[in-house]
Amino acid sequence: MITRVEVVARRGPGGRTVLPVVRASGQLAVRRTGPTTIHLVATAFGPLGGDDAEVSLVVEEGASLTVHTVAAAVALPAREGDRPSVQRVRAAVAGALVLAPEPTVVTARAHHRAELTAELAEGATLAATEHVLLGRAGEEPGRWTGTTRVERAGRPLLHTTVALGPGAPGWLPPVAPRAYAATVSVGARLPVATGQDAVRLPLDDGWTATAWGTELHTVVRALAALEGVGEEVA
Template structure:
């Protein structure tokens, strides 16, 4: 853990996945402490699996969390979390930040599948996820955000996701919700009254020449091709369970 100051907790976790030369993936770096605890779990085939375990509540106001995962050439990594992350108000002044950086080299593959992020009443959280992929890298990334716990209003949540392939932007978008967010976030053009929103980004080299077809995926969800080797699924739902069901069904359509 980087430390605790009067303005909140500072914590960083880092993962490096490497081809072990025997058909598997090793984890030469699995470094974490405090509220960001990383645990290796049983993998499958050549894939290494890591679970992010929340050892403390948060992020709270003033906290600064960061996670960096690096997948080297030929390595395969799947990262999940043991439970939902809950953004909460804290005693320290100011917003909280949660920064994620993902780097995948040629021939590497990353499945980034954390549990939901819940924006509790009174919280203020800025989340940034930056992904840098080499040309033949593969990615499955899921984001799920729930605005408020049962029976409460949401906090302020700003989330930005940027994905680049060989240095070229594939996706760069930002969503702000809750008190103080730009007007219209809860209107018919954005969330339309729903309290769970999510997306699924799938990047495969073959999508560059055979892009997915844009289509609806039932009520409240759609898949669109990106300008490059990727596809984006966006979905809204009444609650977290329905959102997960929609995104799981969408992922299954990619084979």
């Protein structure tokens, strides 16, 4: 299934955010749930292997947008063959964007690829989180590949790819975490910090943090604790 979502956030009268463009087709629908908040709602189960979803977000100067999902995404294997499912988020941001979806669960034999490409103007802010669990309870893990690219004023800030699950080059027991969480934040700098299987590293005018382990709830807690360490750097 091919899914396309397009949302434009613009500063309207009185400084409030308006959404002049909201379009969705395929596996996702969009609902505005607050003054600057939308939720993506799945209209079909999945994604299945071979599904292709692209979410385009434009946040103009003076506007704010927060994007959530209603429930966890459960990635399932293709009915035939071993094609991955793909979700791409492409964001052009001159205002403030927060991406905070529910977790992605990748079931046995499935391969899900997640891509985030964010092009930020000078003065724009971004906070994006990713929570991943490989396999349901009592199930073998699936495979997940996540790529994040962030540019600010045309300059690269971050380009990273993480591959987890059977077949991924760096995923070999005993280094084989089934749960992973990550945050990238641009607009407030924080120093280096480390925790149990967790690390936060500085970016130019931002930071990125990751945590990994066997259970998603413990990984999410470790990431949250790490994000609270240290004060903003001037």
